[in-house]
């Protein structure tokens with residue numbers, strides 16, 4: 001996690017950096033800091049615990065004049081979130097400054113070695129160790145600043161995206177990356193460095209995504225890219241895919257609300273150009289690449305974390321239903337450490353919004369090392385996971401800024417429906433007629449979601465009624481089960497109310513003991529297979545006086561009499577249920593969190609891009 005931004009060019013660096021840090025706050029907001037280097041070699045460092053707004057206040061009218069500088073927003077790993085541990089960190093002699101996203105795993109042994117050599121540290125961070133190491137290498141070898149950085153990095157174990165400046169070189173910045181993301185914006189006579197392209201898009205659309213093991217040297221307006229062992233590389237310039245308006249709130253109070261309301265469009269963007277109604281056909285280049293393999297594989301393993309894992313669970317149901325291939329869904333963090341049985345005949349689908357989640361990346365590397373084929377389903381174009389996988393499909397939901405994932409989830413599910421259909425067609429497990437039916441239904445989904453969004457006022461009133469609940473239970477069966485899990489996760493994440501998602505039938509094996517008149521129970525009870533069974537589960541809750549909120553199919557009068565509250569959603573194909581039924585649950589958690597005064601877009605302790613394990 002952590003967000004980094006740096007600038008070198010003809011403009012004032014500080015406003016660009018602060019604005020960029022605000023765009024990257026989704027990556028962490030424990031503290032923020034800047035280092036600004038003016039043309040007269042004066043280095044100004046300001047840091048503050050808390051958000052970028054707190055840092056801005058701290059800076060106030062202080063001198064920020066500089067054309068070179070860098071900033072950092074922190075998600076604490078090593079050392080408490082306080083001013084002292086905030087980045088940038090300086091070398092002992094104050095010559096070098098560093099910002100860092102990642103973890104230096106061997107920092108303790110490096111620190112012990114440096115202490116022996118007389119270094120003193122003023123923070124508890126792993127990052128400060130790295131800048132002292134660079135200072136040590138620079139002082140005791142006849143090398144340039146750049147060589148000192150490269151030589152030091154060869155001693156480092158762990159992940160990093162770093163930017164370093166040297167006080168004596170005001171028009172010079174060095175960036176380097178391994179395992180954490182780094183993008184370089186190439187403008188006219190100016191360069192930008194950031195964790196993603198959002199701080200850059202306002203100034204230039206031309207970017208270079210740095211690869212692992214590469215170092216970027218910006219000398220004046222000259223960009224050079226090398227590997228750590230000094231091999232020159234040609235910078236590969238690509239264009240940013242999104243616009244400034246995609247990363248602004250556009251009149252909504254929060255990014256999360258904007259992103260919930262964007263779903264008719266983001267889902268359309270996910271399937272646009274991929275489904276061909278007339279021909280009853282799907283085109284997904286990444287899937288086509290493995291046509292032969294997919295016809296013969298024994299099983300598919302789906303990996304992901306958090307909300308992406310929930311999408312993976314939907315993927316399991318879809319792939320088994322439609323393509324008749326056994327599927328296992330794994331938390332990436334468990335998979336990577338438990339010596340899984342996996343080999344050349346396995347096909348792995350890795351799901352990630354950010355494309356940067358450390359556990360998912362490590363699980364991918366493990367699967368690849370055992371010979372498996374790995375397919376990525378990611379949202380952020382050019383991120384690490386799409387580059388680490390053999391092929392994949394982008395979800396095209398556009399930038400998601402709210403820390404709690406909403407539109408990325410429905411876009412992942414959309415992509416998984418298309419993948420399952422495409423595999424089913426290749427395997428011959430779906431008839432042309434059924435294929436057409438499903439594709440026709442897909443086309444209607446954006447309008448159905450528009451209709452669900454109309455229930456916003458009703459949901460707001462439910463939020464008001466239940467905002468003080470201590471616990472919530474979410475129940476569902478079949479495709480409704482991952483929806484229940486996702487509903488519970490959303491509520492936990494942003495409102496800090498304890499919530500559990502459960503398969504409705506499992507309730508009697510434990511959670512039923514929690515039910516009393518204080519307990520709101522949200523049940524996905526649409527008219528699909530298992531409907532009657534879910535209705536029985538509702539009766540079981542009712543008998544124990546739980547408060548029942550159902551998500552039901554439009555026109556279902558029976559449930560109106562049984563439940564305390566009904567949220568109606570349009571009838572849909574069962575496999576599309578997660579796309580539609582998730583929306584009211586997103587709105588419910590959103591409104592509850594707002595009413596409880598929580599920071600919806602930046603919930604405590606969380607970060608959007610989890611680049612540490």
Ligand code: G6P
Nearest residue numbers: 305306307308352353354357405
């Ligand atoms: C974090 C985010 C979640 C997200 C999870 C996986 O915990 O707060 O919203 O689902 O990481 O992230 P990914 O980018 O891999 O989907």
